Amino acid sequence: MGVVRIGQTEVVYELRRSAAASERRITVTPGLVEVLALTTDDDAKIDNFLNRKRQWLFNALRELETATAKRAVVPRFMTGSKIPYRGRMARLTVRRHDGPHIDISYQNGFLVDLPSWVREKDQDGVVAAEIKLWLKRRVRRDVIAFARTYQRRFALKPRTIRVADMKTGWGACGPTGSILINWRLVFAPKAVMEYVVAHELAHLSIRSHGAEFWALMATLMPDYARSKNWLDRNQSSLDAEVFTSKQPVDKAT
Known part of the structure; x- marks a missing residue:
């Protein structure tokens, strides 16, 4: 687990390293922020990557909140749904x-x-x-x-x-x-x-x-x-x- 601060908000993320990965990646899903790093990355490289993506991460989290509120819900599986x-x-x-x-x-x-x-x-x-x-x-x-x-x-x-x-x-x-x-x-x-x-x-x-x-x-x-x-x-x-x-x-x- 790691933490990146965006303004007054602390975002907790899971760090995963992959020998098969060719580039670093952040994935945002409901309840989870995952950072994919290269096996050769040290803490400084990961911190630098997160700093560069700070604005992107902020926007992605806000978009997720909006999308979660608007996404399709099927309340009943009946005629007319x-x-x-x-x-x-x-x-x-x-x-x-x-x-x-x-x-x-x-x-x-x-x-x-x-x-x-x-x-x-x-x-x-x-x-x-x-x-x-x-x-x-x-x-x-x-x-x-x-x-x-x-x-x-x-x-x-x-x-x-x-x-x-x-x-x-x-x-x-x-x-x-x-x-x-x-x-x-x-x-x-x-x-x-x-x-x-x-x-x-x-x-x-x-x-x-x-x-x-x-x-x-x-x-x-x-x-x-x-x-x-x-x-x-x-x-x-x-x-x-x-x-x-x-x-x-x-x-x-």
Whole structure:
């Protein structure tokens, strides 16, 4: 644990060192500020980095407070509720039927056919769990499709690619070429999800975020800047409390 003072406020952070990291980074999430340092960094280098990022950290914490107050909340999973999906709020319709299974479909909104054996008092929890599972499966399908496209066009082949519930970040490319994608990207427009997949695939060739990396990104996805800017502006609002209370808000490098 460490402490950085911003005006009269003391911000407690967790320090993590990584041999795989090529640059220092600060990640701000609800209840946690994490500082990623290089294994070669001494205390003076870390303090200097934090001093340079003091204003950024102050702004990120204030933005988090605002976003937490405004982020999407689904109070009830019933007909008329709104579910965040692909950058907008989609209407939910719940119907009862006599079949044995729970069926979910999407066409201009979510339609959940709920068996009559599901008790009324259990409806919210059952529908929430089933929609979350549906969303995760949709993300996996999309991520695999994007990865195959870039592998075919640019010969960028990860060792593995997996969708998971990440505590921090939207994606990661491990030192062995394994890629991890945050399932909550299902709440962003599809092009934003594609950007994150392309971003992590680009790290198979270039590990840092220098000019060479962004030149490669421009080759992979010429309009990547539009999706990157959308994510920078909206990432703090991508979470619905009913699914999770932890949401990455921003990073500084």
